[in-house]
Amino acid sequence: MPGSSTSISKIQAGGGRITLSSHGGKAWISEFSATYPLKLLSPRLSDNTVAIVYVLTYGGGLVGGDCIELTVNVESDTKLLLLSQGSTKVFKDRPQQRLASVQRSDYASRSTPGQAPATLQIMNFTVSSQAALFLLPDPVTCFRSASYSQIQTFRASKDATLVILDWITSGRKSLGEDWVLSRYYSVNEVLIAGKRVAKDVMLLENNEFNSDSRLNRSLAEKLSPFACYATVILRGPLVEETIAQLTTRYGGISIMQRKAPEDLLWSLSSIGSDKENGVVVRVAGKETEMVKDWLKNTLRSLEQHIGVDVYRRAFV
């Protein structure tokens, strides 16, 4: 009997738990709970070695003060695909709390005096032996003056597979938002067999810091001309082929002096000095669609592990 949790933990507002277990060669969701404003959906699939969970928020977005904390266990011999439905929209800080009957967590209650609390999303993943986690959400979009922190920790076994996509877009084009968020902080920490192999931290801030305005660079200027930045961490047996393909493609690129930047740029790098740690891919594109298509094509060999129909649900 899978002992994922011996007692039902007290759930805070925005808390959630997912456990995918294996029994008789089939994957089944043995734990599945979420409290407002977090919402989880899991469609029934024909392939029963894979499960899909959509991670959503009521209202389709997060506002200041929201705190989402999700714990995910992908047990041995199972494959979990985590998706979202549409970009995770983060709205500006707002002083009032959401109305919810469930007690807000400690984190959300804390705030700097005089300042509205920021939005926080914490995800803790455990991926066991011969298991695979495909975290392929839509990108985060921080609207004007939004402040967002995301902390993702992945604890994986030596023979587990991880595909971690973390990406952000520049804002609502229709409103002329071009990197006008206040703060975006995202951490992806990867531990393999208990040992930390990577801690990728991205911090994007707009702050009028330098008094000399000539030297002050806005976020839009620093990141121009790209409207979408993505980071993908790949490691494990099921992505060996993808990594090999990427390595070959990357090695074949040769840059001559250009007059202006390309529409899409990507880089490939190993993580640490051990091949087992995997690779990190970074992509920047002038439009989100371009990056999406690039990712969809690049990760296509995942179809052989999760099936064409399941893969199709990612990057819609």
Next chain:
Amino acid sequence: MDDETFLLLLLPDSNLPTGSFVASSGFESYIKHGFGGDQNNRTIMFMRDSISAYARSALAFVSDTHRIVQDKLTNYTMPLNDVTKRASKSQGVALLTLYSKGLTPPLALTGVKNREETEIEVNSYMTSLVSQYKSLVRAESAPGHLPICWGILTSALGLTSERSQYLHIFLHARSLLSVSVRLNEIPYNAQQTLLHISRSVIEAEVVRCKDLRTGIPSSTGTESDQPDGVDDKSRGPANTWPLGEILAARHDLQHSRIFNS
């Protein structure tokens, strides 16, 4: 002249054998990929973004290492791209070698009467610490990255943490200007002017990043820095310029290049 002033004159010597002259910090790649518009503004634009990004990603390591030279050092697990990793490691090791081979008091002087006994002890302790760390690096148990080695070197030499931080960022800025000259981006005589203009940028970034920590506990065991605890106001190293990161990583993709990174 006090020790610290002398060190400040000695360390920024452009002839210091650390191999930094082959590293462009992604500037060559930036230009090759068509970024920065026309030549007039390219250097200052790149400098502005690079100094800011570098300070945010490296200074916490300089500070922490400087502070706890005796303790076991954290593994630098911010995933640097392969190109930057290469440059950082080679310059790091060169700095350590510089210390052992160049900056410790020469053996001939250790017998000089007016040297304090404790000073000699401290020096030999530092020398052995540095060579121990070098062995770890050679055995690949420690990464030996540049900001860490800089922290070790300056701490061993007795430079204050503030000076060490400032000098590290200053040298990064100065190196970018040398690179710019070699790439024919700016005329030779523009170097000093631009360095002067960069002063406020350097100062601003050092002030902004001087209290960052990597999250390892201090030797006294009282601090429990958890840069990613929920109280965090993100006081740790971070990548603040993803574009710079991608271009630095793509350095090796240039068809022809004069720099190593």
